[in-house]
Amino acid sequence: MAEEAELLVSKLTAALDDPRVTQIEFVPELPPLPPQQPSNDNSNDSVNCDYDSAGIITAYHPFLIGDGSLGIPFQAMPAALKFATRRLQNLTAGKNNFYGAAILPSDATQVCDLTLCILVFNADHHSAWNWRKRMIEDGCISLDSELRILSVFSTYKRHCRASLLWHHRCWIVEKIISNLCCEVDSKLLLVNHEQLRNLWEMESKNCRQSCERYPRNYHCWVYRWWCFSRYSSNLM
Known part of the structure; x- marks a missing residue:
């Protein structure tokens, strides 16, 4: 349980450090992990930012980034x-x-x-x-x-x-x-x-x-x- 919570903290702080995030929103439900497609970005970021078919960044799941907004589920x-x-x-x-x-x-x-x-x-x-x-x-x-x-x-x-x-x-x-x-x-x-x-x-x-x-x-x-x-x- 502690390991899961620690992973949540790690992913959340990594997502907040992502320069593409300009705002935060809390969402009512924990989003399922969408089907991913590899990113075309060849940068050596510490986190491999995969995208789903709608262009949502899924590397920090359950925290998702879309259009500059970081979605944070209340369950987390x-x-x-x-x-x-x-x-x-x-x-x-x-x-x-x-x-x-x-x-x-x-x-x-x-x-x-x-x-x-x-x-x-x-x-x-x-x-x-x-x-x-x-x-x-x-x-x-x-x-x-x-x-x-x-x-x-x-x-x-x-x-x-x-x-x-x-x-x-x-x-x-x-x-x-x-x-x-x-x-x-x-x-x-x-x-x-x-x-x-x-x-x-x-x-x-x-x-x-x-x-x-x-x-x-x-x-x-x-x-x-x-x-x-x-x-x-x-x-x-």
Whole structure:
């Protein structure tokens, strides 16, 4: 049973890492594995992405990818979430998110995958977000990849309303902006206006898409205001 749950977590995180995934949807039933046809892609991906006759990516079954959308069956949720939560607790026992003992290099990848799996099902899991911050600080997760995952999460109506998701996104964007600045006479000065403009346009687009799914999204509107204020202050 544990082996099956571990395999679910592995397939789910691999599917979320697939750059073709731009949104997530939960489906009511576990889909049968469709007849497959070999992919014409000759790339050396770690996962051999087979397709069915309708062009649905089946390599991550029971999670399917079609038209950029990752379908997650509700039946996979209990086992995967329970396994990921318990394994994360075991790996991080006695360790503080930021100031505790270091996570072993062999465990860091597991922590990244387990927190990702937990947040797919529960975007209000405070400890999972904090451990991802720790992994980012340790260089195990890049800022760009985390921003992409947050954009994928925000396409789901329930997740886009989670305050912790927007707080985490704010933290990520703040770090990206800091990387675009340099210190001159004890002051931080912006050195790459074009990247800041591209970042602002990307964040504006993400906020617009999230609000289209849930117009009364208070946390998204507040985040959008923060982005505008932050962008304006760096131009002055």
